[in-house]
Amino acid sequence: MASYLVTGCSRGLGLALITRLATLPKTEVGTIIATARQDNSVRLTEIASASSGRVQMVKLDVTNESSVKEAVLAVEHQLQGKGLDYLVNNAGVSDWSPTGLEGMDNLNETFNVNVTAPHLVSRAFLPLLRKGDKKTVVNISTTLGSIAMADAFRALPTPAYKITKAALNMLTVQYAQQYADDGFTFLGISPGWLRTDLGSRRADLPVEVGAEKVLDTIQKATPEQNGKLVNIHVPGWETREGPNQYDGKEIPW
Template sequence: MASYLITGSSRGLGLALVSRLASLPAAQVGKVIATARQDNSPQLTEIVEASSGRVELVKMDVTNKSSIQEVAKLVEGKLQGKGLDYLINNAGLADYAPAGLEGMDNLNELFHTNVTSVHNVTQGFLPLLRKGEKKVVINISTTLGSFAKAEVYRLSPTPAYKISKAALNMLTIQYAQQYEADGFTFVAISPGWLRTDLGSSRADLPVETGAEKVVDIVQQIGPHQNGKFLNIHVPGWENAPGNNQYDGEEVGW
């Protein structure tokens, strides 16, 4: 009965992750702490009310260190002396800069949410993760943050998003290296181009598919994958034409 904490749970991939975890047997998923900046998501509230106490909504602003610290203490009480098994850092922002770098005026904002806030959340929950059996931290990244695939996504007008996610990938590696000896596993996962507010209706996959495939990876992760950057696997998409393939392999940094 593993415990999970997910940031950015009120919509998009975060909401779909909570829904997917709540649908699994209690023997696999015990407690799910769904955090969000606002607690006014009808869909999330519905999941919480139908979960028989397995899913709890906690208001947390990932960009506010005091909020993170307060919630860490609250979650400690909710876990009743047990540790946290899985932390999924999902909350994030994207940009749209059709003028390219000349029009990029939000790098600090995206860096704070996509990188600094992930560090602060991870740092804040490390004591609970140390007490957990799994000690797994998942950072939701993107292939747009891959140096190896930079040419593939040359025309994508999201420079601040690319830059911040590349930095998130390095943050993942730094944590993986420092805490490997303590039994932690830190992994970056690209969930695919999903039909959310962030991904748009033109995206490749329904958000439910992305969530299902991310959870598949999460539940099979072991220490041998510490510090890896992983792609989801969607049958039929392994060699799809275009920029995106979902083959379940490691993504080039």
């Protein structure tokens, strides 16, 4: 039974990941730690209440180092001496700047959530991950953070999001290189363009599909993928026209 911790679970992909995890067999998924900055998500509370203790809610502001340290202690208590198998750094923010770089006035804030926070959380949970069997850390990224694909997404006015996700990809590589010999796998996953508050109703995929495919990718991850950025695989989307294909392959930097 693998244990999971997911950040940013009050809505969007994070909530969908917890919802999906709670439906999987107990022989496959054990303790599920759902973290959020606020503990007022009605749906998340409902899922936890119906899980017979399997889903545990932990308050965590990923940008606050004191909150991160307190969350580690809470998770350590809930795991009852066992290690953490999977950490999913999902919490993130985007921007909208119709005038492009001239209107980008929130780069520091976006960087703090999308890059610094995954570092703070990953670093703090390393001791519990070392005790786990899977030792896998997943950073939820995006093809918009690929420098090689930048031209395909030129028209999207989200410069801070693109810049910080590119930095997150490098953070993934740095962790992958440093902890490979310790048996860790650090992996970036692009969940696709999902119908969430961040992705909008015009997006390609229902968030439930994104969550299912992200978890499929996580559970099939191998040490050979350490430090890579990979796409989800959605049958029928492998050769779609446009920049978004969900073929399960490695995404170019």
